[in-house]
Amino acid sequence: xxxxxxxxxxxxxxxxxxxxxxxxxxxxxxxxxxxxxxxxxxxxxxxxxxxxxxxxxxxxxxxxxxxxxxxxxxxxxxxxxxxxxxxxxxxxxxxxxxxxxxxxxxxxxxxxxxxxxxxxxxxxxxxxxxxxxxxxxxxxxxxxxxxxxxxxxxxxxxxxxxxxxxxxxxxxxxxxxxxxxxxxxxxxxxxxxxxxxxxxxxxxxxxxxxxxxxxxxxxxxxxxxxxxxxxxxxxxxxxxxxxxxxxxxxxxxxxxxxxxxxxxxxxxxxxxxxxxxxxxxxxxxxxxxxxxxxxxxxxxxxxxxxxxxxxxxxxxxxxxxxxxxxxxxxxxxxxxxxxxxxxxxxxxxxxxxxxxxxxxxxxxxxxxxxxxxxxxxxxxxxxxxxxxxxxxxxxxxxxxxxxxxxxxxxxxxxxxxxxxxxxxxxxxxxxxxxxxxxxxxxxxxxxxxxxxxxxxxxxxxxxxxxxxxxxxxxxxxxxxxxxxxxxxxxxxxxxxxxxxxx
Amino acid sequence: xxxxxxxxxxxxxxxxxxxxxxxxxxxxxxxxxxxxxxxxxxxxxxxxxxxxxxxxxxxxxxxxxxxxxxxxxxxxxxxxxxxxxxxxxxxxxxxxxxxxxxxxxxxxxxxxxxxxxxxxxxxxxxxxxxxxxxxxxxxxxxxxxxxxxxxxxxxxxxxxxxxxxxxxxxxxxxxxxxxxxxxxxxxxxxxxxxxxxxxxxxxxxxxxxxxxxxxxxxxxxxxxxxxxxxxxxxxxxxxxxxxxxxxxxxxxxxxxxxxxxxxxxxxxxxxxxxxxxxxxxxxxxxxxxxxxxxxxxxxxxxxxxxxxxxxxxxxxxxxxxxxxxxxxxxxxxxxxxxxxxxxxxxxxxxxxxxxxxxxxxxxxxxxxxxxxxxxxxxxxxxxxxxxxxxxxxxxxxxxxxxxxxxxxxxxxxxxxxxxxxxxxxxxxxxxxxxxxxxxxxxxxxxxxxxxxxx
Numbered sequence: 001x002x003x004x005x006x007x008x009x010x011x012x013x014x015x016x017x018x019x020x021x022x023x024x025x026x027x028x029x030x031x032x033x034x035x036x037x038x039x040x041x042x043x044x045x046x047x048x049x050x051x052x053x054x055x056x057x058x059x060x061x062x063x064x065x066x067x068x069x070x071x072x073x074x075x076x077x078x079x080x081x082x083x084x085x086x087x088x089x090x091x092x093x094x095x096x097x098x099x100x101x102x103x104x105x106x107x108x109x110x111x112x113x114x115x116x117x118x119x120x121x122x123x124x125x126x127x128x129x130x131x132x133x134x135x136x137x138x139x140x141x142x143x144x145x146x147x148x149x150x151x152x153x154x155x156x157x158x159x160x161x162x163x164x165x166x167x168x169x170x171x172x173x174x175x176x177x178x179x180x181x182x183x184x185x186x187x188x189x190x191x192x193x194x195x196x197x198x199x200x201x202x203x204x205x206x207x208x209x210x211x212x213x214x215x216x217x218x219x220x221x222x223x224x225x226x227x228x229x230x231x232x233x234x235x236x237x238x239x240x241x242x243x244x245x246x247x248x249x250x251x252x253x254x255x256x257x258x259x260x261x262x263x264x265x266x267x268x269x270x271x272x273x274x275x276x277x278x279x280x281x282x283x284x285x286x287x288x289x290x291x292x293x294x295x296x297x298x299x300x301x302x303x304x305x306x307x308x309x310x311x312x313x314x315x316x317x318x319x320x321x322x323x324x325x326x327x328x329x330x331x332x333x334x335x336x337x338x339x340x341x342x343x344x345x346x347x348x349x350x351x352x353x354x355x356x357x358x359x360x361x362x363x364x365x366x367x368x369x370x371x372x373x374x375x376x377x378x379x380x381x382x383x384x385x386x387x388x389x390x391x392x393x394x395x396x397x398x399x400x401x402x403x404x405x406x407x408x409x410x411x412x413x414x415x416x417x418x419x420x421x422x423x424x425x426x427x428x429x430x431x432x433x434x435x436x437x438x439x440x441x442x443x444x445x446x447x448x449x450x451x452x453x454x455x456x457x458x459x460x461x462x463x464x465x466x467x468x469x470x471x472x473x474x475x476x477x478x479x480x481x482x483x484x485x486x487x488x489x490x491x492x493x494x495x496x497x498x499x500x501x502x
Numbered sequence: 503x504x505x506x507x508x509x510x511x512x513x514x515x516x517x518x519x520x521x522x523x524x525x526x527x528x529x530x531x532x533x534x535x536x537x538x539x540x541x542x543x544x545x546x547x548x549x550x551x552x553x554x555x556x557x558x559x560x561x562x563x564x565x566x567x568x569x570x571x572x573x574x575x576x577x578x579x580x581x582x583x584x585x586x587x588x589x590x591x592x593x594x595x596x597x598x599x600x601x602x603x604x605x606x607x608x609x610x611x612x613x614x615x616x617x618x619x620x621x622x623x624x625x626x627x628x629x630x631x632x633x634x635x636x637x638x639x640x641x642x643x644x645x646x647x648x649x650x651x652x653x654x655x656x657x658x659x660x661x662x663x664x665x666x667x668x669x670x671x672x673x674x675x676x677x678x679x680x681x682x683x684x685x686x687x688x689x690x691x692x693x694x695x696x697x698x699x700x701x702x703x704x705x706x707x708x709x710x711x712x713x714x715x716x717x718x719x720x721x722x723x724x725x726x727x728x729x730x731x732x733x734x735x736x737x738x739x740x741x742x743x744x745x746x747x748x749x750x751x752x753x754x755x756x757x758x759x760x761x762x763x764x765x766x767x768x769x770x771x772x773x774x775x776x777x778x779x780x781x782x783x784x785x786x787x788x789x790x791x792x793x794x795x796x797x798x799x800x801x802x803x804x805x806x807x808x809x810x811x812x813x814x815x816x817x818x819x820x821x822x823x824x825x826x827x828x829x830x831x832x833x834x835x836x837x838x839x840x841x842x843x844x845x846x847x848x849x850x851x852x853x854x855x856x857x858x859x860x861x862x863x864x865x866x867x868x869x870x871x872x873x874x875x876x877x878x879x880x881x882x883x884x885x886x887x888x889x890x891x892x893x894x895x896x897x898x899x900x901x902x903x904x905x906x907x908x909x910x911x912x913x914x915x916x917x918x919x920x921x922x923x924x925x926x927x928x929x930x931x932x933x934x935x936x937x938x939x940x941x942x943x944x945x946x947x948x949x950x951x952x953x954x955x956x
Contacts, residue, residue, distance in 0.1 A: 005655070472515050489666070
């Protein structure tokens with residue numbers, strides 16, 4: 001069930017209504033049933049995987065705690081046993097994820113190696129379909145388990161509440177990857193109907209739909225026109241398509257996250273903000289603090305820091321950074337191009353660090369004590385443009401789907417012809433002039449809202465403080481913009497959110 | 503106090519939204535064809551008397567059956583709740599709509615084959631034909647069910663908010679201007695539909711779902727561009743399901759029901775391969791439920807002498823003159839017993855063709871691929887004759903003055919002298935007159951000549 005489907009528009013109000021009508025104690029069970037139903041709309045059998053992951057990590061969590069509380073053995077033995085339990089749960093959970101996500105990729109590459117070595121290739125005639133959301137709920141479950149292992153939280157004893165923590169439908173299929181300290185705790189607290197939270201939630205959802213159907217899905221037409229027919233386009237068209245892909249993927253994923261936050265808020269549950277105006281970042285490092293925050297945070301806490309983080313010298317830190325980004329790329333998809341995309345983002349940051357080191361040395365030579373706090377407007381603009389450019393360059397690998405395709409797109413990008421900038425060729429990329437202008441206006445609106453967010457101003461809160469007639473005009477206006485300019489209906493394929501495939 | 507304020511806020515929000523919807527509908531929703539339905543529904547809801555006899559179906563009902571004449575013939579209140587290309591799913595929900603407000607005695611369901619058969623029929627394409635009704639029906643659960651049932655999921659938004667169907671015209675200011683001009687006219691405000699034609703004829707909404715028209719089918723207009731082929735079981739699965747639902751609904755509510763097909767100009771029936779298959783299937787279903795089906799295309803000429811161009815407004819619809827002729831006959835059949843009626847009808851369409859004297863009715867485009875006459879440069883036509891095995895035709899094509907070349911100047915070009923081959927080709931994108939002369943095989947004298955514009 002997609003957020004942008006008619007089914008969800010019926011499902012969601014029904015869930016909210018019944019949720020608030022039920023007594024507090026029964027509400028989480030209702031949410032769990034609704035979440036499982038929501039998930040089963042893709043493929044009823046996938047629920048078995050979700051249940052397996054839930055059961056394995058639930059039992060492992062309890063075992064980890066029991067070892068701690070009942071053992072009359074030495075610390076070393078406790079640690080050893082806990083490690084064994086954690087490792088077993090990790091192997092099972094990651095094994096499931098690995099099989100469904102990487103089996104095809106692994107066999108393909110293994111056969112390539114065997115072919116080079118002139119050895120008999122591995123027979124593999126299966127095509128494994130990736131169950132939706134598996135990458136997200138697996139990481140969420142593992143995060144919980146590691147927290148229990150570290151003693152940061154107590155293991156959840158109520159199986160159904162724990163199951164809801166993993167299956168909570170707003171964030172089940174594409175995050176945000178919630179921490180048990182945030183979400184699990186909220187599932188205990190009784191929720192009274194909160195009118196303000198409901199209004200705020202609905203406003204978020206409206207904004208999310210705007211991002212998805214007005215911007216992302218329209219931009220997708222331009223991107224697909226170029227990227228699906230690379231032989232027909234070069235230079236300016238490829239640059240435009242890449243920039244629009246950067247906008248598409250942001251609005252698609254951010255749109256999903258905002259709808260998820262809104263839906264959860266309507267149910268009285270606060271989810272974390274997954275994006276914080278990332279394209280206003282002044283560096284790639286800052287970008288990754290603002291983009292897919294829940295995933296970046298997960299990798300930081302459960303991979304980067306355990307690898308040593310920045311505590312073992314600059315080179316080790318940079319190696320850790322590259323490792324984390326390569327793994328992040330692999331998490332996105334079983335393809336060399338995703339790994340390259342991840343590594344590129346790591347490389348930009350490593351280069352950024354070196355550059356900062358060089359700049360620091362230069363400052364010292366010039367006798368300046370420290371870095372200037374306030375950058376000039378044009379300096380900020382230049383830094384943002386450069387960061388955006390580098391991120392876009394990496395997005396080529398993400399979108400092209402195949403490493404050789406990505407290289408081909410980059411080669412075509414270099415065949416730049418300035419006349420194409422002015423000859424109206426942007427209107428021939430699948431979107432008519434009028435809709436292209438509407439798309440640009442919508443992106444400008446997003447940029448204004450994001451800029452305020454970057455400055456720490458929450459536009460939703462500002463809007464909700466306005467006079468009633470202004471709020472109604474703004475909200476109803478936004479709904480009409482979605483209805484009139486959104487990509488939906490018979491003429492368009494209701495497109496799934498990009499991150500569903502991960 | 504808090505609840506009151508929130509309630510008011512929700513109310514204002516909803517009001518603002520629906521004001522926006524109303525405004526956009528006013529600016530964008532095309533009236534055109536649906537003007538007819540707008541007036542029909544206005545007229546329907548204005549009915550103060552109970553509707554006793556309800557006539558459902560396609561445009562063949564609103565052009566062919568005169569409720570005012572029936573009122574005097576049967577002393578009941580008759581109403582045509584028909585709409586252009588009304589599908590059987592539409593008829594089902596319209597029946598329920600009428601049954602909600604009226605104590606129906608009898609339902610007469612017209613069965614136009616083109617809108618209920620596949621694959622050459624148009625059954626599945628016609629969500630727009632249902633929109634004509636849902637746009638003007640009053641809000642009810644029946645309407646909601648109708649809207650959800652007739653639309654695919656992707657169409658729900660367009661079904662519920664009509665202006666969304668016109669998103670492509672969002673920036674077409676000329677269109678908006680024309681729409682506002684049209685909707686500002688007195689006729690529109692007063693629910694009057696009156697369409698004048700260049701030749702002085704006109705079509706206008708009379709009353710109770712009937713459209714009077716003084717338009718006449720011209721002889722040179724006897725060219726039909728459609729051609730249909732009936733499968734073994736021509737009704738689509740969906741159409742059959744709804745037909746059964748309609749019958750079962752009526753029987754459950756003890757409302758009488760009779761199925762019928764209005765007469766269309768023979769040219770269209772002749773352009774349909776295996777028409778009898780359709781008649782047989784409907785008769786079979788009707789018999790299953792113990793009800794009657796009367797196809798007035800099988801009616802004997804002496805009982806209903808309707809097959810003259812002056813009785814039709816176009817190939818498919820009667821004009822007022824034709825309706826005046828047809829409505830009393832229609833009622834005579836409907837009020838008679840099956841045994842009495844048997845004498846008025848041929849047992850099948852094939853039998854009718856065999857028993858009528860040889861005649862040609864026009865030309866229709868034939869499926870070139872089926873007939874093996876593929877030529878990309880021409881449109882293949884066939885002469886529509888009731889007894890092709892007994893006839894020969896000569897074809898002459900005379901291009902219009904603007905298209906005449908030195909070679910063809912002054913005279914028509916004989917395409918083919920008398921031959922039993924009914925097929926011929928007309929070059930695409932040309933205009934002129936096609937003269938078809940027919941004679942009985944082996945005879946010298948010409949039986950009939952038609953001059954048809956192309």
